[in-house]
Every structure is written in structure tokens, then in C-alpha cells.
Amino acid sequence: MPVVLYICFYTVNDTVKPMESTTLIIGASGQIGIELTMALRKKRGNHMVIASDIRPTDDNDLLQGPYEILDVLDKAALESIIEKYNVDEVYLLAALLSATAEKNPEFAWKLNMEGLFNVLDLAKDKKISKVFWPSSIAVFGPSTPRNQTPQHTVMEPTTVYGISKLAGERWCSYYHERFGVDVRSIRYPGLIGFRSEPGGGTTDYAVDIFHKAIETGSYTCFLKENTELPMMMMEDAIRATISIMEAPASSIKERGGYNIAGCSFTPSEIASVIKRTLPTFSITYNPDFRQAIADSWPASIDDSKALTDWGWKSEYDTEKLCATMLTEIGKKKYTPLKPMHKLIV
Numbered sequence: 022m023p024v025v026l027y028i029c030f031y032t033v034n035d036t037v038k039p040m041e042s043t044t045l046i047i048g049a050s051g052q053i054g055i056e057l058t059m060a061l062r063k064k065r066g067n068h069m070v071i072a073s074d075i076r077p078t079d080d081n082d083l084l085q086g087p088y089e090i091l092d093v094l095d096k097a098a099l100e101s102i103i104e105k106y107n108v109d110e111v112y113l114l115a116a117l118l119s120a121t122a123e124k125n126p127e128f129a130w131k132l133n134m135e136g137l138f139n140v141l142d143l144a145k146d147k148k149i150s151k152v153f154w155p156s157s158i159a160v161f162g163p164s165t166p167r168n169q170t171p172q173h174t175v176m177e178p179t180t181v182y183g184i185s186k187l188a189g190e191r192w193c194s195y196y197h198e199r200f201g202v203d204v205r206s207i208r209y210p211g212l213i214g215f216r217s218e219p220g221g222g223t224t225d226y227a228v229d230i231f232h233k234a235i236e237t238g239s240y241t242c243f244l245k246e247n248t249e250l251p252m253m254m255m256e257d258a259i260r261a262t263i264s265i266m267e268a269p270a271s272s273i274k275e276r277g278g279y280n281i282a283g284c285s286f287t288p289s290e291i292a293s294v295i296k297r298t299l300p301t302f303s304i305t306y307n308p309d310f311r312q313a314i315a316d317s318w319p320a321s322i323d324d325s326k327a328l329t330d331w332g333w334k335s336e337y338d339t340e341k342l343c344a345t346m347l348t349e350i351g352k353k354k355y356t357p358l359k360p361m362h363k364l365i366v
């Protein structure tokens with residue numbers, strides 16, 4: 022029986038270019054980027070997912086496949102990477118997050134908006150065919166209903182980050198309506214993962230608290246004890262991201278950003294759950310400028326539209342999230358676990 026071998030690489034300007042189209046992640050060294058790169062490479066293969074970031078990395082997982090230094094504000098460099106690797110879909114994660122953005126509003130606006138335009142314009146010019154761009158619960162503001170915040174509601178954000186995300190949503194929707202760009206977006210809540218460090222958001226406390234609980238047994242929280250915010254385990258966020266990108270285009274009815282929910286809790290509630298595993302854990306509160314940001318955001322989110330349109334459902338409640346964080350951070354930091362902080366999850 023004849024055997025036909027298909028060679029799936031060809032050479033352009035001394036670079037090996039895959040014939041099959043690839044996926045580019047911009048901002049791959051960040052909190053979400055590392056985990057998304059790993060998840061997509063598991064599905065597509067290491068060399069089909071191009072990780073890129075403005076900073077170099079020594080992360081072994083990121084270096085399992087191509088890793089490019091790329092400033093998303095440099096449109097020519099972005100275009101040349103898209104050409105070099107035959108990129109077809111882009112996940113744009115590079116941004117300044119809420120707390121960092123308040124310290125540098127002008128640059129936050131530049132990075133968060135120009136980076137998006139660079140990618141949307143390449144999609145408009147048919148150089149790529151699909152874009153993922155994350156929005157955030159920061160699109161909401163103090164005049165938004167705080168509980169079970171609906172998909173469509175009052176949106177008057179008071180932070181530069183929230184303003185940039187709301188403007189970004191409107192531009193995504195505009196590029197879809199006007200130019201047929203297939204862009205998909207999720208309003209992430211605060212994301213909690215054990216694999217990578219958070220990048221300067223208002224919900225970062227909900228990651229730090231687990232590290233400090235295990236390392237030192239105490240934590241000083243920069244939000245007040247009763248500040249309830251929507252949160253989500255990173256595994257859920259990655260699953261949501263990949264599933265919205267894999268959904269048929271006809272099922273994506275919202276081209277701005279979908280509400281998605283995981284669980285909601287306050288610092289004191291999360292501290293109580295941690296105490297059940299680490300009974301000597303203690304928490305104190307020293308609110309800073311991030312309190313005002315948190316006060317302007319929803320406490321919980323109605324994500325029924327994402328369920329109806331593309332089948333989204335969270336798998337992590339607060340208990341499961343805490344148990345996972347304590348176990349995984351414990352494993353990473355203490356093998357074998359220090360007897361003092363032995364976990365009882």
C-alpha cells in the first residue's frame with residue numbers, strides 16, 4: 022500500500038514556517054498567559070502555539086515551544102511574527118491591570134487601547150482570522166447593580182482600567198459589526214491560580230493570602246474584611262477562554278464581552294475557610310487605594326447569557342478553590358511539607 026508523507030513545514034527567509042496555521046499568545050509570561058500557553062500547547066502541540074511577551078522568560082514550560090520577545094505596540098514586529106509563524110488566531114493578554122493602571126493612567130490607556138487596535142486591524146485586513154481579547158468586571162462602576170450584575174446594565178467605570186476595558190469592548194463589537202472581525206471576549210472576574218504570580222490587580226489579595234498563609238501563617242489584607250468580589254479559579258478561566266474560542270461563530274451573540282462567574286467571597290470569608298485547614302492562620306486589615314477600586318465593582322455576576330449562548334458553567338466553588346490553592350501551593354513550596362504548616366485538606 023503506498024504511503025504518502027505530508028511535509029508540514031516550509032522555509033521562508035531561513036525560518037521554519039509551519040504550513041498549518043498557529044496560535045499566538047501576546048503577554049504569555051503573565052498570570053493568565055503561562056497557563057493558557059500550557060493548556061493550548063497540550064491541545065495543539067508545543068510548536069503550534071507561539072508564546073510572546075515584552076520580557077524574556079526562563080520559565081521551562083513556556084520554553085517548551087517557540088517564545089518570542091514582542092512589544093504589542095510595535096505593529097511591524099507583530100505583523101512579522103504573524104507572517105513568520107503563519108499565525109491565524111491571537112490571544113491578546115498584554116495590558117496594564119487595575120491597580121498598576123491607576124499609577125500610570127496615560128500609559129495604561131496607550132497600552133490597553135493601541136495594543137488592541139494593532140491586533141483588530143490585522144484581523145480587519147484578514148491577516149488573522151480570530152481574536153481573543155479579555156475584558157473584566159472593571160467595566161462596571163458604582164452605579165451598576167452590585168449583586169448578580171446582569172450582562173446588560175449601567176456601565177460607568179471610574180478607573181482608567183475599567184474605562185479602557187469598556188472602550189475595548191465597544192471597539193471589539195464595532196470591528197465585528199463593521200468589518201466582520203471574529204473577536205471574542207470574556208469579562209474575567211478576579212483570577213486565582215497557584216502556577217503564576219498575579220500582575221497588579223485589585224483582586225491580587227486572593228492569591229497572596231494563600232502564599233502568606235503557608236509561608237508565614239498570617240496575612241495583612243489591603244481590602245476591608247467585608248469587601249465581596251467575584252472571583253474565579255484559573256482552571257475555570259482557561260476552560261472558559263478556550264471554549265468561547267472553540268464555539269461556533271453563530272453562537273457568539275455578544276461581541277463586547279460575556280459575563281462569567283465563578284464564586285464570590287470577602288477577605289474574612291476566605292480567611293475562615295483557610296483557618297479550617299491552618300487553624301493558627303491570622304489576618305489583619307490595612308485597606309489602601311485599592312479599596313476604592315473594589316468598592317466600585319460588582320459583588321456577584323449573572324452569567325446566564327454565557328451558559329445559554331456557548332454552554333459556560335463554572336466548576337469551582339469557594340471551598341474547592343481554597344482546597345486546591347492550599348494543596349498546590351503547599352506542594353510547590355514545601356516538599357515534604359513543613360510539619361508546622363502541614364495541610365489537612
Ligand code: NAD
Nearest residue numbers: 048050051052053075092093115116155157209211212220
Ligand atoms: P499580567 O500582568 O500578569 O500579564 C500581562 C503580561 O503582558 C505580562 O507578562 C507583561 O510582561 C506583558 N506585557 C506588558 N506590556 C506588554 C507589551 N507592550 N507587549 C507585550 N507584552 C506585554 O496580566 P494577567 O493577569 O495575565 O491578565 C491578562 C489579561 O486579562 C489582561 O488584559 C487583563 O486585563 C485581563 N484580566 C485579568 C484578570 C486577573 O485577575 N488576572 C481579571 C480580569 C481581566
